Amino acid sequence: MKIISAEQINNALNYPDLIDHLDQGFSRPFNMPKRQVFNINPGTENKDAFAVLPAWNEDYLAVKAFTYFPSNYRHNKSALHSNILLFNRSHGEPLALLEGASLTHWRTAAVSALASRYLSNPDASRLLLLGTGNLAPHLIAAHLSVRPIDSVIIWGRNTDKAQALATGLSEKFRRVNFSVHLDVKPAAQDSDIIVAATASPAPVLYGNWVAPGTHVDLLGNHNADQRECDSELIGKAQVFVDSKVNVLNEAGELLIPIHEGVFSEQAILAELSQLCNKSIAGRQSLSPITLFKSVGTAISDLLAAQYVFEKLS
Template sequence: MRDKDIRSLLTMEEAIKAVEDAFREKNLGRVQMPLKSYLFYEKYNGDHRFMPAYLEKLDIAGVKIVNTHPENRRKYGLPTVAGIIVLADPKTGVILSILEATWITAVKTAAASAVATKYLAREDSEVLGLVGAGLQAVAHLEALSHIMEVKEVRVWSRTRETLENFVKQMAMRYPKVNFVTTNVVRNAVEGCDVVATLTPSRQPIISGDWVKPGTHINAMGADAPGKQELDPAILKTAKIVVDDLEHCSYSGEINVPLTQGVISKKDIYGEIGEIILGQKPGRIRPDEVTVFASTGIAIQDIAVAEVVYREAVRLGLGVKIEL
């Protein structure tokens, strides 16, 4: 199923619910999700990752095959992230659907940020900082608008064209929001209530002294070993919540600080599923700095893809092929 068809079949509300349910199911022990595996193409600054999962409650299984090539757009005019999701019937093993993964990947990532923001951000949060202005920023603004009353968005991008395109599109879609653009990362972080970091950086780009008390950070860019966006000093004092401890320790925001011994696994407060289930409280004080470190896990993709597949079947959409 093509990406443009998927966009017409999937709402952000459905994606947020699907991702929250998937996190809940994970911490109830009702999913299978082996550690994602990678092929690294160092000479091309890219990789492929393979992400399988089975969700017992939905009775759906699948695997996502997705790449990350940060230089694709500049060098070749191609998307930096692309891939497919294959859904299978656990009962028979039959392949049910092959879906383009671009929009599902963007939406499931933003939905995870929305879920974390729901449980970890201050209820009076109004100012959103976006570090990155690509497709993830578009999806994040939509997702977070369902959770917080966004009155101002401060956004940074390394390229002026991307920044201007983002604001031009979003200003029409969100006419009541004040958009502030900047070519300095600090200005997209300092003074914000909620910050989403959405870059492929391999070195910290967010300094600890920019983060005011009470800030919630969704650290979403680190999705492979060696990637990091936050000054480790932030993690030393923040309440750190992860999507999955095993995955995030290997390839999420905490992977480099853990390897370097700056933090230990004892410094990780818990998984978001534990907070959803009420096993641990989320935000306790208004002055806490909270960090959701999400590397992105397969149950998110498969749960959201299942929503799309179910709706496509209901409406009789898609192209039927014989395998």
């Protein structure tokens, strides 16, 4: 059984190929039971968690296990640790154990860009990124690979961190103009694509800020009682998700408007797999606001692990 490190994963992957691989993989049959997330301190305010995410397709079985210990941040330690175990589909032989955090960054950004391939306007050139965490450079690189983006605005609560990110990315992507804005509203009003990857428990994006034709991607929140946007944006947008079963269990962006009576489960137009297999169309005209809510899927973990394993075999 191969042990595949974060360094090997980072060296094996690039976004154009990974996005194409995910596009093909989501279009084919797969099975993905509801993921299990366990609070390991039930009855307390401690949010430490352990999760198990299984999936399988025609070629492989996979399971990702991860731990989330948010108090680690106070001690300058990573809060998230994960590994992905890949098995042969035909006879169950374990094939590889892959470092999960780096692979999760890659697949999360690739899924975000894949959704944009179907939901943003083809000539989208202005991207607003909300958030400056570890995912931020991955998200920008992924989105630059699917749309002709020449202007990126970065917003974060820590302006120095946002400026450092913009400076570093400017050196890597010299054709793109990077800037930092302190106010989300005017930046949102002038953007073609808005990607939110924050840890904010309350909205950082509002419906009356978002212009017709904009594509919005929300991926930072995984809590049923929190959200990155307000109900107005959900109500006025065409809404798509990575997985209904997971989003409707975890994402306050949709659950809160459903509870308020201003949105319904039936108003979700499609899952990502339906866009990829072309059974449901994505964007069909220039004017709608499209919105993609993702909380992560086990099948995207499997597909990314498959890509790395086969490339290194």
